[in-house]
Amino acid sequence: MANFQWPWQYEFPPFFTLQPNLETRKKQLAAWCDLVLAYHKHHKLFSLDLKEAQSSPLFNNSKINRKLSTDSICTILEELGNKGNIEWTDKTKTRCLVMWRTPEEWGDLIYRWASSNAMTNTVCTLYELAHGDNTKQEEFVGLEDWLLKRALRALEKQRKAELMSFGNGEGVKFF
Structure with a gap:
């Protein structure tokens, strides 16, 4: 996997302190949201633990000795939640699911693959979709x-499509 390309802001110390000016803060939050999603996409990460986040390279740039505060991380995650990119898994908001693509966007990618590989009107297991030899090159x-x-x-x-359960697994039939 190629190295992750950090945006220019990541090397800019004030980026790690949420700015008080409303317009600047708005742009800064947008940049942080983009960075969180790009980082998770690049590393194929689907969850984030708030307790571990502050020590993660995502929120802690050791090169310039700067890290984002837990409150600032929560603000960014709240913004991502408002946009529909994260979903909390607990009521105390310590762990969340990260979606850099919506389920609908993933569905479209999967359906395009099924159509272009003559998989319509056939059944395949969920394991085949996520881990099969025929999908090795696919984003999903x-x-x-x-x-x-x-x-x-x-x-x-x-x-x-139609989800199905059978014996010891689950599958899907594409139409």
Whole structure:
């Protein structure tokens, strides 16, 4: 995997302190949101633990000896939540799911793959989709189960697929 390309702001010490000026803060939050999503996408991470976040390279630039405060991280995560990119997994908001693509966007990618590989009117397992030899080159390879199911449910709503349970697993039929 290629090295992650940090944005220029990451080397700028004031970036690690949320700014009081409303316009500057708005731009700064947008930059942080973009960075969080890009970082998670690059590393194929689907969750974030608030307790571990502050020591993560994402929020802690040891090169310039700057790190974001826990309150600032919470503000960024709240912004991402308002945009629909994160979802808290607990009431105390210590852990969240990160979605750099919506379930609908993932569903579209999966359906394009199914259509272009003549998989319509056939059944494949969820394991085959996320870990199969035929999907090695696809962006959705390695997609976590919870997000894969949401993507497939989005396709169900569009009547492009049907989730199925059988014996010891789950599968999907594409239409």
